[in-house]
Amino acid sequence: MGVVDSRELPWNEPPGHFGGFSKFLVNEEFQGSKYFDFRISRYPIKGLVAEHVHEVAEQIFYFISGTAVATYGEERFVVTKGFTMFVPPGVKHSVENTGDEDLVFIVTTSPPNDIARN
Numbered sequence: 001m002g003v004v005d006s007r008e009l010p011w012n013e014p015p016g017h018f019g020g021f022s023k024f025l026v027n028e029e030f031q032g033s034k035y036f037d038f039r040i041s042r043y044p045i046k047g048l049v050a051e052h053v054h055e056v057a058e059q060i061f062y063f064i065s066g067t068a069v070a071t072y073g074e075e076r077f078v079v080t081k082g083f084t085m086f087v088p089p090g091v092k093h094s095v096e097n098t099g100d101e102d103l104v105f106i107v108t109t110s111p112p113n114d115i116a117r118n
Contacts (some may be wrong), residue, residue: 009037011042019047020097027112042109043068043103048096054089054109061085063107067099 004025011021024030026038042047043066051071061070063083070079071094072087078098079085087093097103 012030016050020049035110037109039107041105045097049094051092051094056089057109059087060108063089064104066101066103068095068103069098070095
């Protein structure tokens with residue numbers, strides 16, 4: 001496809017995400033990418049992704065709006081608009097909306113076959 005109006009795509013609640021939703025913008029199933037999963041995520045107040053680890057995948061989170069507590073290994077950070085988090089393989093991580101508005105962020109994962117989508 002190449003170009004898509006992401007406003008027309010559905011929000012999905014991936015496994016391990018509780019009250020957190022993502023639009024799958026680029027991945028193998030949707031755009032044919034073998035190397036990336038690229039999504040926008042929206043977590044309403046108290047939405048979260050449970051702490052987890054990827055064996056192979058690297059992830060980059062870029063926070064667009066809202067406030068969250070992100071765990072990265074044994075540390076916890078307050079993240080807001082403009083923060084970036086890089087997660088290499090083997091590092092446990094999670095994100096929880098702790099603010100008073102929707103948390104919106106972009107996530108890129110490579111390779112994409114180390115994450116659950118359904």
